[in-house]
Amino acid sequence: MPLTSSMEDYLEAVLIVAKKQIEVRSVDIARQLNVSKPSVWRAMTVLKDGGFLTMDDHSFLLLTDLGQETAKKIYERHCFFTEQLIAAGIDPKTAEADACRIEHNISDESFSRLKETATQKQD
Structure with missing residues (x-):
């Protein structure tokens, strides 16, 4: 099930x-x-139906293996782009917002290459 940017954010x-x-x-x-509880409920239902998370008897949210893997991938991209933009002199708030947009739209191949390039420059 392909996720929307919004579902990835959740x-x-x-x-x-x-x-x-x-x-x-x-x-x-x-x-x-900073969203409403009904919005979260709708998103959690979609993610639950997609196999990304479960909810226990106490209504606690738990990421499945698929959810954990997907969330980590998104978070890694977010952190990478935030750091790169800040290092380029972008205001941290702007960098954070821009990183959030970039993380959803870049291909796996492009991200891997950018990450490789950034690592090589640090060495």
Whole structure:
């Protein structure tokens, strides 16, 4: 199931919140993304139906293996582009917003090449 940019943002948010606290609830995602609880509920339903996450008996959100893999990939791209843009002199807030747009639209091949190039320049 191909994910929209919005669904990728929700997955990434679950991963980020899970790094900060053990249990992740819909309200935590709503706060992280500054969206309404009904919006989170709809997104979580789509992600659950797609096999990206589960919800336990206490309504805690848990990433499946597929969800974890996908969220990590998105988050890696986000961090990479944020760092690269800041290093290029872009204001951190602008870099963060631009990285969020780039992370969803770049191909795996292009990202790998850019990451390789950046690593080679650091060596």
